[in-house]
Amino acid sequence: MTHELTERNLLNRVLICDSLLRRNETEPFLKKLITGDEKWITYNKNVRKRSWSKAGQASQTVAKPGLTRNKVMLCVWWDWKGIIHYELLPLGRTIDSELYCEQLMRLKQKVERKRPELINRRGVVFHHDNARPHTSLATQQKLR
Numbered sequence: 267m268t269h270e271l272t273e274r275n276l277l278n279r280v281l282i283c284d285s286l287l288r289r290n291e292t293e294p295f296l297k298k299l300i301t302g303d304e305k306w307i308t309y310n311k312n313v314r315k316r317s318w319s320k321a322g323q324a325s326q327t328v329a330k331p332g333l334t335r336n337k338v339m340l341c342v343w344w345d346w347k348g349i350i351h352y353e354l355l356p357l358g359r360t361i362d363s364e365l366y367c368e369q370l371m372r373l374k375q376k377v378e379r380k381r382p383e384l385i386n387r388r389g390v391v392f393h394h395d396n397a398r399p400h401t402s403l404a405t406q407q408k409l410r
Contacts, residue, residue: 298384299391300350300377302343304361307354311336343373345384351376363402370408 290296339360342352351373355361377384384390392409394400 295391297346298389299393300343300345300373300384301393302341302373303395304339304341304397306337307340308335308337341369343376345381347381350380361397361399363399363404366399366402367404367408370405 286296336357338357339355340352341355341361343350353369353372355365359365377390399405
């Protein structure tokens with residue numbers, strides 16, 4: 267039964283994708299699509315310090331033993347042409363409804379500058395997941 271459901275779901279997805287591609291041929295909505303998402307980025311920060319040296323000799327940079335791990339959130343929006351806007355949030359900051367609405371205003375400014383052809387059309391098709399900041403009442407009002 268589970269295998270049948272999986273095959274049926276896959277077939278449904280293929281049919282939906284095929285119908286969307288055919289629809290795009292008559293009504294090119296994919297060129298109006300802007301997608302956004304967030305991703306935690308972890309990185310190791312090599313901390314270096316200078317060593318003292320004698321007069322006239324160049325000081326040497328020495329890496330400290332051990333690494334400092336950092337994690338920042340990357341927020342990015344793109345369309346069929348490429349990245350429109352991205353932001354790296356301050357260390358430890360996450361997305362809430364207020365910040366997301368501010369980001370949408372900055373995204374709008376970038377779209378006006380980088381993709382003016384989207385502003386003159388019937389509207390942008392905006393796609394994001396259903397995370398709480400994306401679906402909050404404040405966000406819905408901002409998108410209207």
